[in-house]
Amino acid sequence: xxxxxxxxxxxxxxxxxxxxxxxxxxxxxxxxxxxxxxxxxxxxxxxxxxxxxxxxxxxxxxxxxxxxxxxxxxxxxxxxxxxxxxxxxxxxxxxxxxxxxxxxxxxxxxxxxxxxxxxxxxxxxxxxxxxxxxxxxxxxxxxxxxxxxxxxxxxxxxxxxxxxxxxxxxxxxxxxxxxxxxxxxxxxxxxxxxxxxxxxxxxxxxxxxxxxxxxxxxxxxxxxxxxxxxxxxxxxxxxxxxxxxxxxxxxxxxxxxxxxxxxxxxxxxxxxxxxxxxxxxxxxxxxxxxxxxxxxxxxxxxxxxxxxxxxxxxx
Amino acid sequence: xxxxxxxxxxxxxxxxxxxxxxxxxxxxxxxxxxxxxxxxxxxxxxxxxxxxxxxxxxxxxxxxxxxxxxxxxxxxxxxxxxxxxxxxxxxxxxxxxxxxxxxxxxxxxxxxxxxxxxxxxxxxxxxxxxxxxxxxxxxxxxxxxxxxxxxxxxxxxxxxxxxxxxxxxxxxxxxxxxxxxxxxxxxxxxxxxxxxxxxxxxxxxxxxxxxxxxxxxxxxxxxxxxxxxxxxxxxxxxxxxxxxxxxxxxxxxxxxxxxxxxxxxxxxxxxxxxxxxxxxxxxxxxxxxxxxxxxxxxxxxxxxxxxxxxxxxxx
Numbered sequence: 001x002x003x004x005x006x007x008x009x010x011x012x013x014x015x016x017x018x019x020x021x022x023x024x025x026x027x028x029x030x031x032x033x034x035x036x037x038x039x040x041x042x043x044x045x046x047x048x049x050x051x052x053x054x055x056x057x058x059x060x061x062x063x064x065x066x067x068x069x070x071x072x073x074x075x076x077x078x079x080x081x082x083x084x085x086x087x088x089x090x091x092x093x094x095x096x097x098x099x100x101x102x103x104x105x106x107x108x109x110x111x112x113x114x115x116x117x118x119x120x121x122x123x124x125x126x127x128x129x130x131x132x133x134x135x136x137x138x139x140x141x142x143x144x145x146x147x148x149x150x151x152x153x154x155x156x157x158x159x160x161x162x163x164x165x166x167x168x169x170x171x172x173x174x175x176x177x178x179x180x181x182x183x184x185x186x187x188x189x190x191x192x193x194x195x196x197x198x199x200x201x202x203x204x205x206x207x208x209x210x211x212x213x214x215x216x217x218x219x220x221x222x223x224x225x226x227x228x229x230x231x232x233x234x235x236x237x238x239x240x241x242x243x244x245x246x247x248x249x250x251x252x253x254x255x256x257x258x259x260x261x262x263x264x265x266x267x268x269x270x271x272x273x274x275x276x277x278x279x280x281x282x283x284x285x286x287x288x289x290x291x292x293x294x295x296x297x298x299x300x301x302x303x304x305x306x307x308x309x310x311x312x313x314x315x
Numbered sequence: 316x317x318x319x320x321x322x323x324x325x326x327x328x329x330x331x332x333x334x335x336x337x338x339x340x341x342x343x344x345x346x347x348x349x350x351x352x353x354x355x356x357x358x359x360x361x362x363x364x365x366x367x368x369x370x371x372x373x374x375x376x377x378x379x380x381x382x383x384x385x386x387x388x389x390x391x392x393x394x395x396x397x398x399x400x401x402x403x404x405x406x407x408x409x410x411x412x413x414x415x416x417x418x419x420x421x422x423x424x425x426x427x428x429x430x431x432x433x434x435x436x437x438x439x440x441x442x443x444x445x446x447x448x449x450x451x452x453x454x455x456x457x458x459x460x461x462x463x464x465x466x467x468x469x470x471x472x473x474x475x476x477x478x479x480x481x482x483x484x485x486x487x488x489x490x491x492x493x494x495x496x497x498x499x500x501x502x503x504x505x506x507x508x509x510x511x512x513x514x515x516x517x518x519x520x521x522x523x524x525x526x527x528x529x530x531x532x533x534x535x536x537x538x539x540x541x542x543x544x545x546x547x548x549x550x551x552x553x554x555x556x557x558x559x560x561x562x563x564x565x566x567x568x569x570x571x572x573x574x575x576x577x578x579x580x581x582x583x584x585x586x587x588x589x590x591x592x593x594x595x596x597x598x599x600x601x602x603x604x605x606x607x608x609x610x611x612x613x614x615x616x617x618x619x620x621x622x623x624x625x626x627x628x629x630x
Contacts, residue, residue, distance in 0.1 A: 039354060040438055074438030078426065083410055087402035091429025095398055109438050111393065111426045114406025123355055123389030123424050 020264060021192035022057050025131055029064025032128050033186025041065060041075045044127045044182065046117045047135020048079035051090035052097065054131075059101035061129050062108055074107045080121060083114040116140065118174050122182040130182075130189035136175055137194040137236040143167040150212050150299065151234050153202035168237040173247050180254035189256075194238040195263045202238040203265075207287060215299075224303065224312065231302035234295050335579060336507035337372050340446055344379025347443050348501025356380060356390045359442045359497065361432045362450020363394035366405035367412065369446075374416035376444050377423055389422045395436060398429040431455065433489050437497040445497075445504035451490055452509040452551040458482040465527050465614065466549050468517035483552040488562050495569035504571075509553040510578045517553040518580075522602060530614075539618065539627065546617035549610050 035041060043061050048054045058077050065075060079090060094100055094110050102108060115121045117132075118140040143163040149155045152164040179189055196202050215232060218224045244261055247253040270290070274283040292313060300309045350356060358376050363369045373392050380390060394405060409415055409425050417423060430436045432447075433455040458478040464470040467479040494504055511517050530547060533539045559576055562568040585605070589598040607628060615624045 038440065040441065074441075076438060083406035084403050087406075087427065087429060088399050091398035091402075095430065107438075109428075109436065110430075111428045112402065113424075113426045114402060115410065115425075121424065123391060123422075125353065126355065126389075 019267070020262070021133060021190055022060050024260070025057055025129070025190045026060050026064045028188035028190050029061045029129055030068075032065075032188040033184065034065075034068060035126075035128060035184060037073060040126070041069060041073060041128050042122070042126045043075060043077045043129045043131070044122060045077065045079045046130065046132035046179075047138070048081050048085070048090060048112070049135075050086050051079060051093040053133060054079060054090075055093060055097055055099045055101055057131055057133065059099070059104060061131065062101050062105055065129065066105065072107060074109060075105070077101070077108060077110045078113060078122065079110065080113040080115065080117055082116055085114060087112050087114060117178065118171060120178045120181050124181050125184050127179075127183045127189075128187050130179060130187065131191075132189070133192040135193065136172070136191060137238065139164075139167050139235045139237060140171050140174070141167070142233050142235045145230050146233050147230070149208070150215065150232050151202070151204075151208045151236070153196070153238060154205060154208055154212075164237060165243075168239055169243060169246065172239065172243065173253075176247055176256060177254050180256050183256075185255075188259075194236060195244070196238040196240050197263055197265070198241065200240065207291065208234075211291065211295075224308070228303050232299045233302070234298050334582070335577070336448060336505055337375050339575070340372055340444070340505045341375050341379045343503035343505050344376045344444055345383075347380075347503040348499065349380075349383060350441075350443060350499060352388060355441070356384060356388060356443050357437070357441045358390060358392045358444045358446070359437060360392065360394045361445065361447035361494075362453070363396050363400070363405060363427070364450075365401050366394060366408040368448060369394060369405075370408060370412055370414045370416055372446055372448065374414070374419060376446065377416050377420055380444065381420065387422060389424060390420070392416070392423060392425045393428060393437065394425065395428040395430065395432055397431055400429060402427050402429060432493065433486060435493045435496050439496050440499045442494075442498045442504075443502050445494060445502065446506075447504070448507040450508065451487070451506060452553065454479075454482050454550045454552060455486050455489070456482070457548045457550045460545050461548050462545070464523070465530065465547050466517070466519075466523045466551070468511070468553055469520060469523055469527075479552060480558075483554055484558060484561065487554065487558065488568075491562055491571060492569050495571050498571075500570075503574075509551060510559070511553040511555050512578055512580070513556065515555065522606065523549075526606065526610075539623070543618050546619075547614045548617070549613050 043058065043065075045054045045058060062075055062077070069075070081087075081090075090112060091110075094102055102110065113121050117135070143166065144160055146152050146155045146160045146164075147157050152160055155161055183189060194202070215224070215229050219226050219229050241261060241263055245258060248256075248258040251257070270283060270286040273286070274280070277283075296313045300312050303309055303312060358373065358380075360369045360373060377390055377392070384390070396402075396405075405427060406425075409417055417425065428436050432450070458481065459475055461467050461470045461475045461479075462472050467475055470476055498504065509517070530539070530544050534541050534544050556576060556578055560573060563571075563573040566572070585598060585601045588601070589595070592598075611628045615627050618624055618627060
């Protein structure tokens, strides 16, 4: 839909929201059990997208492991995403971005896996440190249409809400099940994703309501069909604290323990900029660019006539 | 330049030419020293392109190693190519192609590295079995323009010929140097690439002369500039038996030994089809499609005005 690096250019929202988790990743790197030499040390980045948001956390993970390993021990960094991800943008960022971890350390070896993390995609017992940011909110599939919104969090349809909640619970267990296979005994996994807060609020409501209203207007104007709109779903979920904890209710889940869970409001860098600039045009444009890069491709995929995609997401 | 999978669709020429080397890969898989568990077994595919030509040899390599490893031992298959390679096409082929090795074996884990094989791109001492087909004929850089052709094998310019020969020698040693780091003691590497035969013939002359003549015609017609043509170089070389053997003249090179070298005329499936069909149109179209996928992007990269590329390689 968009050229190389569109996601990289508009992913500042996620980057700003990941800092507290990066601190936890450093702690995890300081404390994870290390594979004995000559077994490789593997850091996995689950759901890397085009990589820009991976460079800083991977750099932090490498820096925390390196003093424990000595200068000569190789560290493998494996970035994973769906097959259709732009891996060329990922490898270009790893090679050339000014913030790349590759420049800091000669014994770091990046690679990529283009497969869904809802399967086992790495050999058993190899991962020392896992990281996943802004990824596990994406469901493995859309369980059903949402009749009254594009985001299930703002639907009042009980059936759709229940189907999405079931899918979210199943996907969360599936994700953990496969990571449990891939992680070594004593490995650590730090995960940052969307959640609902303790008053069950998913957030983003003005943005998402506006998006749905605009789509309804496009149906009225004949730009898209009512059937197109019915199929348009953003297949993300915000899980509650209880939903995250559920697989661990009896302690261990597939050998994993839940060490810490924290729900917080992410820093909204776009809002912060607006507060000092008061430039509403720029504020809107930034959120639009973010939505375009992260959400519009999911909506456009629902178009009955794919040739409409370029006019649905104009350049 | 072309959409997803253009190389996959037009790579039958290389596939047909790789069968004798695939037999050697099977032997290599039967005899390579194996890393002791729990170290992973790594097969590396250097210069994978979009992967279609990798599926068969990787399947053969896995089948030869599997009985020696038992059903539960993981095998990692690492496909490497330049960052700009279409890794989405690669991962789609690995997941869905009817001939994919992934369907045969549950304990196989594919990944990709988007970096030049003229560097060390895997940790030291990890590779058990290496494979590279139709890749090391590509030089790491164009050492100088070729004033009288697009392929140095048919240039009469002594300076250009010497500069390309020096680059080819340097790149071959660089390739081997880094593979020697990555391979374990007792590992095997099977390599298929272009060569000159013992009468120093590179082959493909009618095709390449026609290509150069057509480009000269395009300059006369004003479709491309004389400067564009000067920069147009196919940066491949056919090395002689002596050039391949040179790094090993004193026996070992960086710990590697040259076990076997064989130069043969590859099967020309397109010619074989023509001999039975006598359809000259189809013969020409097949070679054109092959040239378009494998060579035209190198030529188009020389255009001073990149916006001309679509008319230089029309859809």
